[in-house]
Amino acid sequence: MMMQHKELVGSPIANEGNDGFRERMRRITDSMLDEGALVTLNCRINGGKAPWFALRVWTGRENAVEKTLEDMGIRSIVPMRKGPDYRRRGRIIRGQMVPVIHGYVLVQLLPRPEYLTGLQGVEHAIDVLGGCERPRRLSDAEVNRFNTLACGGEYDFERPSDIVVGAGDRVLITAGPFGSLAAEVVTPNRNRRGDVVVSISIMGGQVPVTVPLALLERL
Template sequence: MIMQRRTFTGSPIALQGPDRFADRMRRISDGLLDEGALVTTNWRINGGRAPWFALRVWTGREKAVENSLTAMGVQSLVPMRKGPDLRRRGRVIEGQMMPVIHGYVLVQMVALAEYLAGLLGVEHVIDVLGGCERPMRLSDKEISRFNALARNGDYDWERPVALVVRAGDPVWITAGPFCDRKAVVVTPSKKGRGDVVVSIDFMGGQVPVTVPLALLKKL
């Protein structure tokens, strides 16, 4: 006959002390980010060029994530453009600034998985594009070019574009985190300006992304 033990000694792991598990994980993430930022800074001082990566974040929280990373000493960037103008009672109200590509924040950091994993502890961050082990790298040159085009107004919502695309059309993305990738138009723009939704074949799956029409080239 097997006797069943009904009592246990000791305390469950992660329940001792006043700290919550989530709090300890956040401290670990913050520590990794601090270390990664320091390593990246030293890299730049010594003439190195750390690669850039794209973080997928909650739409509408791009600047909040950028500000959080900047406060931690992590180089980050959200290229911005002017949004659609509002027309009310014959008046035109200029559009507010908005991200060129919604739901993404660019970061520059030494390409070590443990440092990139620390980014996942930042509020509103969903994941690293491509994963922490094999993330999609972006060159410093391409990020500078993309940001310069955005600041120049090339991706402003109201800027007319001499390009007509229909649902199902194959297109080429010309700049940004998905530069030089093929996509398929899902929801086109019929006004010759503004945004379109495209589907990008990435890591064996389809990634829907909303991008400016001006960011595309028809194949």
């Protein structure tokens, strides 16, 4: 079940054409590459002084946004996991790879409001989690841990979990863009696998997010 962003609309900040926007972002990334350098090897992220941020995007467009950002020289990543298996005519069709958390791309960028605001001009992007003035930051270590766990199958849809949750339960999100935040369960899950919709309080509002059950701990 995916609830994110159906009512949200992106707000492009550059209306002078793609060339003008891309040139502007190229100048931004050229100025930050020394501080934001990154190498990804076997799911491990290394280097870079710049923090990471979560860019909200249209669900289903995560990889397209990641590619656009990479083409522009902006470091980004979408941690992936194996989705649900399907059974058809007695056969099991293995799940395809999908984002661990739908609707978010992790981006490494110097923490300047004009840089973060510029991300909203990317096609299919919505906004930066927490806002451009006081965005929620992630460190290299946090992103590395989240991506490594995802690569290791920790968040695969069919992976058994130790907990069950009911609607209204309070839980802790253990990693990713919402790591260390408390949330309230919206949809119960007693299957010990799969996903859960939770509601997270951010900037005075409630944000519904679909996350793997394995990403939660009971409070």
